[in-house]
Amino acid sequence: MAKNFVEEGKTVAIVASAAISSGDLVQVVMFFAVALTDIPQGETGDGITEGVFMLPKLKTDDMKTGKKVYLKSGKVQLTNSGSDPLVGVVWADAGTMQKKCR
Structure with a gap:
């Protein structure tokens, strides 16, 4: 080392x-x-600072594995309004009926 x-x-x-x-x-x-x-x-x-976590998501987003996610108002979402920080990628699909995603 x-x-x-x-x-x-x-x-x-x-x-x-x-x-x-x-x-x-x-x-x-x-x-x-x-x-x-x-x-x-x-x-x-x-x-x-690393790992996979269940986090609140924008309910209307249909999250697909591998897509980038951004943080806005305490929820992860697919859309970046320009100033929303990138926080990771979707680890497992989460549809519009789900309130959280990995």
Whole structure:
């Protein structure tokens, strides 16, 4: 292993500017993490930066595996209005009747 290895980089410290619930998708400057635990406002907790998670989706979107998804108003969606950040790809199909996707 390299002499300068520090960590795997799978988790990151999150400082909560508002209360965060376990499982929330949180923007950490230029990337996203999923909170591992509830984090009270002003406290620091951990978020995981890789993996597959069930997240709320725009109900009208028919999500297909491999499609890019963007975050808007706390939900992932297929459409990018230009300023919506890319947060990942669909891991498994989720139709319009489903409220969450992977």
